[in-house]
Amino acid sequence: MQVQQVSKAFATKQVLQAVSLDLNQGEIVALLGVSGSGKTTLFDIIAGLLPTDSGQIKLNDSDITGQTGQVSYMLQKDLLLPFRTIAGNMALPLQVQGMTKKAALAKVQPYFATFGLAGTENQYPSSLSGGMRQRAALLRTYLFGKQVALLDEPFSALDEITKREMHRWYLQMMTQIDLTTLLVTHDIDEALVLADRIYVFGGQPAQIAAELQLPPRAQRDAEFELTSQFLTYKRQILELLAQ
Ligand SMILES: Nc1ncnc2c1ncn2[C@@H]1O[C@H](COP(=O)(O)OP(=O)(O)OP(=O)(O)O)[C@@H](O)[C@H]1O
Secondary structure, three states, rough: EEEEEEEEEEEEEEEEEEEEEOOOOOOOEEEEEOOOOOHHHHHHHHHHOOOOOOOEEEEOOOOOOOEEEEEEOOOOOOOOOOOOOHHHHHHHHHHHOOOOOHHHHHHHOOOHHOOOOOOOOOOOOOHHOOOHHHHHHHHHHHHHHOOOOEEOOOOOOHHHHHHHHHHHHHHHHHHHHOEEEEEEOOHHHHHHHHHEEEEEEOOOOOOEEEEEEEHHHHOOOOOHOOHHHHHHHHHHHHHHHHH
């Protein structure tokens, strides 16, 4: 997917200025920026929920600017429907695509084990922990069946320990499923742990200030966060964000 020269203003306030970025198949790319920098605005534009003033979004060489339904979008809050069971929530994307509820429930069944959700099928969202709800929300995002997933701060509401568990789990999942991910976060450590590449986003109006290529995921184990290399990246990002 490519974002090409996207600009956006709200009334007289220019929020995005000629933002360009690209995502390769299977990559996890983080968009890192301070609060209010325009990350959600950019996501809404990519998802076709908000019109852009100029610029284009391309997927597999097709222009998808302004089109909804081309990418999966997971919001900060899990937004699972409280009155549907977890299985019922998971069946929803398939039902939206025209499948009967029965067929959809059968289709989603095998994924519960893969996503670490076995046994939760008949529970309601309120009885699940925050981490489990996020897994369910990620599974539902995956079940939309799109090549690209946009994740808007998916782990920000979790406590530090659960968040770390979720990071490990997510990286492990990504070795099993082929999902290109664009992740919005203002958590530098999270971006360094999860991403293959990081775009640092900043300024007013927001622009891509830098692009960082990280070492291959396989070389970054749980100890990576304790290395001097990690701190070097972190210092570099902090300096870029402060500009
Ligand atoms: N519909 C709107 N009308 C007017 N201004 C808006 C609208 N949506 C966003 N903005 C402004 O655009 C700027 C960027 O907002 P946006 O939500 O995209 O930032 P963000 O980086 O996602 O922030 P956060 O990390 O806090 O979610 C903010 O100054 C916000 O006030």
